[in-house]
Amino acid sequence: MPRPGRPVRGSSGGRPLMAALDLFGRRWTLRIVWEL
Incomplete structure (x- = not known):
């Protein structure tokens, strides 16, 4: 599952x-990083 984070950022x-x-x-990744 690709993560289109940058291109979607500007067009709200x-x-x-x-x-x-x-x-x-992003929240999940932050949580995983904190857990690690």
Whole structure:
């Protein structure tokens, strides 16, 4: 599952769902890093 984080970052009105997914992914990655 590819993670389009950069291209979706600027366009907030284009695909908010993708932006939200990216945000969730970032939170999960942060959590994993903290757990490690």
